[in-house]
Amino acid sequence: MCYFYHEPVLLKEAIEWLVTDKNGIYIDATLGGGGHTFQIFELYKKPIVIGFDEDIDAITYSEKKMERYKDRFIATNRNFSEVYESMEELKYTGKINGIIFDLGISSFQIDNKEKGFMYREDSPLDMRMNKLKGISACDFLNTAPEIKIAQVFYEYGEEKKSKILAKKFIEVRKTKEIKTSNDFIETVRGFYKPNELNKNLSRLFQALRIEINNELENLKIALKESLDILVTRGRIVVITYHSLEDRIVKKFFKEYSRECNCPSRFPQCMCGANKRLNVINKKPIVPTEMEVKKNIRARSAKMRVAERI
Numbered sequence: 001m002c003y004f005y006h007e008p009v010l011l012k013e014a015i016e017w018l019v020t021d022k023n024g025i026y027i028d029a030t031l032g033g034g035g036h037t038f039q040i041f042e043l044y045k046k047p048i049v050i051g052f053d054e055d056i057d058a059i060t061y062s063e064k065k066m067e068r069y070k071d072r073f074i075a076t077n078r079n080f081s082e083v084y085e086s087m088e089e090l091k092y093t094g095k096i097n098g099i100i101f102d103l104g105i106s107s108f109q110i111d112n113k114e115k116g117f118m119y120r121e122d123s124p125l126d127m128r129m130n131k132l133k134g135i136s137a138c139d140f141l142n143t144a145p146e147i148k149i150a151q152v153f154y155e156y157g158e159e160k161k162s163k164i165l166a167k168k169f170i171e172v173r174k175t176k177e178i179k180t181s182n183d184f185i186e187t188v189r190g191f192y193k194p195n196e197l198n199k200n201l202s203r204l205f206q207a208l209r210i211e212i213n214n215e216l217e218n219l220k221i222a223l224k225e226s227l228d229i230l231v232t233r234g235r236i237v238v239i240t241y242h243s244l245e246d247r248i249v250k251k252f253f254k255e256y257s258r259e260c261n262c263p264s265r266f267p268q269c270m271c272g273a274n275k276r277l278n279v280i281n282k283k284p285i286v287p288t289e290m291e292v293k294k295n296i297r298a299r300s301a302k303m304r305v306a307e308r309i
Helices: 011-018 035-043 056-065 067-072 080-090 107-111 137-143 146-155 162-173 181-188 194-213 215-226 243-256 289-294
Strands: 025-028 048-052 073-076 096-102 230-240 277-279 302-308
Touching: 011 035, 011 096, 011 230, 011 302, 025 035, 035 048, 048 080, 056 067, 056 073, 067 073, 080 096, 080 215, 096 215, 137 162, 137 194, 146 162, 146 194, 162 181, 181 194, 194 215, 215 230, 215 243, 230 243, 243 277, 243 302
Parallel strands: 025 048, 025 096, 048 073, 096 230
Antiparallel strands: 230 302, 277 302
16 A cells, blocks of 8 residues: 555544534545545544545555445545536435535645655656646646746746746747756746745746646536535535635635625626525634644645535
C-alpha cells in the first residue's frame, strides 16, 4: 500500500457540522487519504460514505484503509463534478444527508514527485489529478497562446504582471521545452526578488493546477448538483484554502439562501428564485492557533456550512 500522508484540517469541526443523522448517507467529495471518511466510521456505527477522488492512488489507499468498514464504503474514481450522475447510478439521488468538500490538494500529492505538483525539488510538470485526462501543465505551458497563459496567471494566481510573465514563457519555449519544475523556476527567476520567489512560485503553481484540473468550474458544478441530491436539512460543508474558492462558495450560499436575487431597483421579483439553503455559519470557521502550529497548511483554511431546505 502506498503511503498517503495527509492531516485533515478542521477535522473535528467538519464532522460535527456534517453528520446530522447517525444512520445517514454521506459524500466525501475529496477523499484523499480518507481522513474525514475514516473519522465518520470511527465515531458512528451505521453511516454509509461515498468517496470521490480523481487520483487512483487515493482510491487504492482509501479502500485498504477502510477495509474493516467496506460494507459501508463506496469509492469512485471520478471528479466531484459528476456527483449527480454518480448518485443517479447508485439510486441515492435525494437521499444524501451531507456532502463535504476539503478543497486543494493533499500533502501526499504536494510532496510526491511523481504527481508533478512540487516545486521545492525538480519534478515533471504534470499537475493532473487524473493522469488519463486532459493535458499536463508541461503541455499547457509549451502550447498555449500567450494571452491564455497571462489569463491563467492573472485570474488564478492574481499576478499583476501576468502579461510580461507570459511573454517570458513564450520566449523561453522558442528555444527550450519547459518540462520540469526547475525549468519553470528558471523561467521566472529574476522576475521576483530572491526572498519573494517561493511565495510567488506557490501562487503560480496554484494557478496552473487550477487551470489544468478545471477546479473552479468543477466546484461550481458540484455545489449546484449537491442541491439535487441532498435530503431536506442535509448539509454542505466546504473547506477552502484560498480566496478564489471561498468567493465561489460564499456567492453560491448567498444566492441560494435568498428569496429573490433581483436588483433592489426592481419593483417586483422577476428572477423566480427559490430559496434552497440556510447558511449555518455567517462567518467562516477557521482553525485554532494550536491547529495551525501543528499543521502549517491549515493557516489559510476557512470552513462554510449550509443546510438544504
